[in-house]
Amino acid sequence: MLETNSEEQPETNAQVLTVEQAIANLQHEDLSLRYYAAWWLGKFRVRDPAAVDALIAALEDEAHRIALGGYPLRRNAARALGKLGDQRAVPGLIRCLDCSDYYVREAAAQSLEMLGNPAAVPALIQLLEGGVAAAQQVPGRPHLAQPYEAVLEALGSLQARVAVPLIQPFLDHPIARVKYAALRAMYQLTEDDTYGQRLVQALEEGDMKLRRVVLLDLGAIGYLPAAESIAQCSVENSFKLIALKGLLEHGIEEVKLRSAVARGPLFVDPRSSHLPDTAIQVMNLMDSLL
């Protein structure tokens, strides 16, 4: 829903493919067609088992290298596999966390978070080795030693409570985005309100880009007390709507879960028309941002 979608769009000219062509193209002699096919299969959520198999194989690709040593096809394959929701991708993605290419590791961490499989936790924890001291910028590159943001966020989403003592020091990381990722994970792992409040405070600091990051974090953790601050802060409405959508959906799931526990699973009507007041408040805010 955002106006720009640059992150995902590969440089190759857009091309219409069929599922069969895209799968076949993953082995095409033209490497740029392989790269495009991997992106395409993720973008259009092609859950065909043959597509998943071919993408898993592409995680070990050796043919497509760039001058700095990166593996472009592996990056796109790892990103796509997160979107396809097939758990068979988990072992291959875990192996990618050891890849020499930072961007492959980052894509793998993000996709492992999306697949929601706790089997990834030990390997993700390993990337935090050395703590904040090791979390320095790699000389000559625009990134840190590890994709800390993606790793911290994945550990939070995967409910990796064992990682709490390792995540805590990152709350003081000098880079704001890493600090926010740590706050987000700590909130998810402890449900301690202070972490949520610190993210809300961050909405008033930093530049527009950072505020966008914080908005998406608040949406991802569904922190309901942030609703008003999200609606008020100085960022484009598109980002505010995504964040409030996160709050709304999280709030509704929570209520459903609680009523399921209270009344027994048999009494839960998935189409129940009862909406909690907090959900209505969030929707009123969303309406005002359209």
Add this chain to the structure above:
Amino acid sequence: MTDASAQTQELIRAVTQADSPARLIAAVQKLAMAKDRAGISTLIAVLGYNNPTAATIAVKGLIQLGQSAVQPLMEQLDEYNYGARAYAIRALAAIADPRALDVLITAAATDFAPSVRRAAASGLGSLHWSELASQQRQSAQAKAQKTLLSVSQDPDWSIRYAAVVGLQALSTIPDLTQPIQAQFEQMVQNEPDLAVRARVQLARARAQTGICT
């Protein structure tokens, strides 16, 4: 009011010559508060200055100027700057003058920018229909409904959400209630995004209790 007072000219100059974001915001605030038609064109220009705070103030000012801002807003719609266009459409939606119907329909159905489409779709249900003669009214409402029913099936969740807000307002019109409720029933069954489904439920609940927003 037609020939701008010297005072308004001064306020306009302060906006066009502002050399910092803070001065711009202050100047737009003053011009908006003057509620002078002579300032309309300048307030519309501010929508394209890429300063969200100033633009929000300008939108409020334009809404307060009401019907006299409608024609200039439609004529000065910025083809190249979708941010400015979204603000202008928001102002038109809030003023709710039915002269904007065709502009809103085109924006809701075909604009490439989601922000513009959302603003248009949510506003399309709440135009002041009573300002139209009765023969015109029915066909105008039917056009708005047709557009919103189609927009409510857009691939973008936020645009579907906005269409539901528009449809909720339209569904208070007796002739349109039935098809809109049928569409809501469809969406409760098939809508993939929980947030949009929740908004449909809220729209249905409000229809039952007769609250319209």
